[in-house]
Amino acid sequence: MKHLFDQARRRAVNLSQTVWSPTATTLRRWALAAVIANVGITVTGVAVRVTQSGLGCPTWPKCTPDSLLPTAHQEISPINMAIEFGNRLLGFVVLAVGLACLVAAMRLLPRRRALVRLAWLQPIGVAAQGLWGGLVVRSALNPVTVSVHFLISIGLIAACLALYARSQEGDAAPERLVHRDIRTLGHALIAAVAVLLVAGVVVTGTGPHSGDEIASRFAFDIETVVRIHADIVFVVVGLTFALLFALHVTDAPGHARRAALTLLVVELAQGVIGYVQYFLAVPAVLVGMHVLGSTLVWICTLRVVFAMRTRGPLDAPAARQDRLDSVTA
Known part of the structure; x- marks a missing residue:
């Protein structure tokens, strides 16, 4: 058990070093992780829709009117609630990866302004996506808001891919x-x-x-x-x-x-x-x-x-x- 703990601690330290003391290679890897994360949450969003879980958490930012976390609700299936809330939690994973890209871009030496600007788009975009997700819920899944929700993800993927491409080349x-x-x-x-x-x-x-x-x-x-x-x-x-x-x-x-x-x-x-x-x-x-x-x-x-x-x-x-x-x- 101690061996596993030490191994996990070393990996955590190494991971933090790729953010705090980045190289062009590690920044590129974080950008690729951001691409994967944004694609992943886009696909899991579809899982929410096809399982009829779009209103599994009927309010926003709380899951239910009286609780931030999922709680028993007589009109909502626990499975639907878990699927919708799980997708909301994945948004924090995407945000964490985006913040890692931003910190790495700002800590990279010499600092490259183009990379910093592209990296800023990720946490800003994820925050905008989260707020828009609240509008999706409050509009009872109006198809216009749901469509824009997907298109924002497409824009975020483009920003992540641009960061990935630019991190491999000069200025x-x-x-x-x-x-x-x-x-x-x-x-x-x-x-x-x-x-x-x-x-x-x-x-x-x-x-x-x-x-x-x-x-x-x-x-x-x-x-x-x-x-x-x-x-x-x-x-x-x-x-x-x-x-x-x-x-x-x-x-x-x-x-x-x-x-x-x-x-x-x-x-x-x-x-x-x-x-x-x-x-x-x-x-x-x-x-x-x-x-x-x-x-x-x-x-x-x-x-x-x-x-x-x-x-x-x-x-x-x-x-x-x-x-x-x-x-x-």
Whole structure:
């Protein structure tokens, strides 16, 4: 037992050192942890919805009108309450990871303002997400508030991924690694995927799995919004194929071509899940997989665009030490 305690203590000390005395590598790992945490809470949010637990805690910030913690309530299933409260607790995990990124970015030497600004977006975004979550509950899961709740998570994932990408490169002015028109095509792809995500939340807000039987739905025809969503999918896949083709024929850097190929594979897998869930009447498990797939499509899209430019390499360790010596002299 003492051996296990000592081992846990050493790991805790080592973990704290990655925050208080960070390196570019450890900061990058925290940024990756933030990406994973935000994707994770997005997917668990779907679990809340498909289990009809959206109002398992019917008030906010308290779980019930008279208690911050879950307590027995004759009108609410204990399981639904536990699922909703558990998802709220996960928000503190995401906040803790975001704060770790911020402290690490501020403690990194030499300090890089771009990384600090990106790191600030995480605790601010998580706080905004928490407040918006309260509005979701108070609006009885209005589909507009639920949709924005998801889109805020998408924005947070983008901020985390930007921190991850920037922590691997220098601070020089961005330099294109591909032709200007290919870079423009990449930006058009980001816009198309963003529209696709918005269309996806409209479909979600129109279809089943509202999160609670009293929740309202968008007054759209489900067949129409699904068809529009599918049409945008074809546009996104077409743009991705065009981008992949352009990268190959212009002999673009290998990592950019691999990123585009990965994106296409993820999109095709996501399309298969979407069609299967539609024809199987939207089973709950596939809803979760589809939301996970949507976050992966977003991440892979941003990754492709980051791969098509560079800001130069990080300073060599000796150069960093020389700069530190000049600052402290």
